[in-house]
Amino acid sequence: MSPMNPSLSLALSAIAVSLLSTFGAIAAVGSGQQAVIDHYVAAAKASDPAFKGFSADRGKAFFLAKHTANPDTPSCSTCHTTDPKQMGQTRVGKPIDPMAVSVSPQRFTDLDKVELWFRRNCNTVLGRECTALEKGDYVTFLANQ
């Protein structure tokens, strides 16, 4: 076998490192959450063939964004607080377990439950259903928190 061209070797290493880090990130997401994310990947691809993948950063921005549909609940963070590792509180005052999967490992493992709460809370906060892209970004963000 002939010795590898150094620049090719460097490029391959860079690809390997980025692949590994991607795997690392995926490895950090539990299998239950991954199944939910996979569901939204399929849904996002179905609605947009150009879909490139979910982004935790977009999910974070969505989580913190202020909306105008409902002045009592302008944002996800109204009830869940701006720190997803903290306990939240419903408007009645009942505690909500943290959304961050590192603190609440059972989060985003039951697709029916996830869908129920997206339907309710998107309608409440945004006045509409959320898109598969928004849901996937949201779960990706919190699954890595």
Next chain:
Amino acid sequence: MSSVPNDSPIADGSREAARVIVWDPFIRLFHWLLVAAVAMAITTSLILPITWLGWHLAAGIATLALVAARIVWGLLGPTFARFSSFVTTPGDLLHHLRELHHGVARRHRGHNPLGGAMILALIAVVVAIGASGTIALGGALKIGPLAFAVDYTSGRTAWSVHQWLVYGLLGLIAIHIAGAIYESRRTRENLVRAMIDGRKEARRADITAPPHGSSPGLATVIVAILIVGIVPAVIVMMRWPAAGVPEHPLDKVYVQECGACHVAYHPTLLPAATWAAIMDGLAQHFGENAELDPAKAQAIRTYLLANAAEHYDTLPAHAFLQPNPADPLRMTATTFWARRHASLSPQVFSSKPVGSKGQCDACHQDAASGRFSPLAIAVPEETPP
């Protein structure tokens, strides 16, 4: 106190009358314990909020026990403790009043006819207060030995009777004190002191009663038999299921779905029409979308309507039947809710351990049972950070 003229009908011939025991130790102890128990019962109901009900009941039970012992002692006690020494006919009462009016009434060493009538009236009213209170407790609050038997409406009636009898008792107490002061001045002897050390002057012209020895042993045995008979009976009766009180735990699906955001409000707290309206409007549920899986929604609706307020007899099931027309779905908008929580500062509801007015179970420890007993209220203190 010995400067009574010799020609007076209350007079004593000697200059220094001997002070003899008139009120035996039981009578004195009874009198002052009764004062304490009645004062506590009145303070814990007319002055303090209903969260003091436990102390009110303790005071009421003590009052009834004291009066029961007094009745036994009225049959078996010494001379002046006996009913026979002071129970008179209406004719004697009028005669005594006429003598008082003309200033010729002689002094009674024990109770005079008016005092005796007062003792009987006080005992009768206290027993009636205890009876009406027990009926009210059983019917309106579903607590105590009569909870199995009395319906809510009868309980509320008994509650009114209980209150009016207490105002009557306060009137009798005022007259009793006025009478003691009047007689103390008339006979130049401190009757309050006599009820403390038991002694009154033995004056020559006194009207006394036929001397009687007491039977403390027999009295103790009778009181013991009463305790052994009544206490277990009351305990057994308290174990009988209360009438019209929900017995089953909350439906699991209801608790899981509705209890996710707020207290799973007991179905008996609202009438069926209100539950139906709530279930019809889950897309706009107090400003939030709370839509359910249709199968679960149907199951929860069936459960709520089958267990709505109309089917039960608890106080909350009756109290929330009248919604506030301006905000018909909200329990905390009713005048009943506002009146019952008026003594609490608004900070209580915004405090961290409570959260909001809708968090019933923050203070009502039996909220999940639908009973909302005053005995189960504990307002949490906000712990400093």
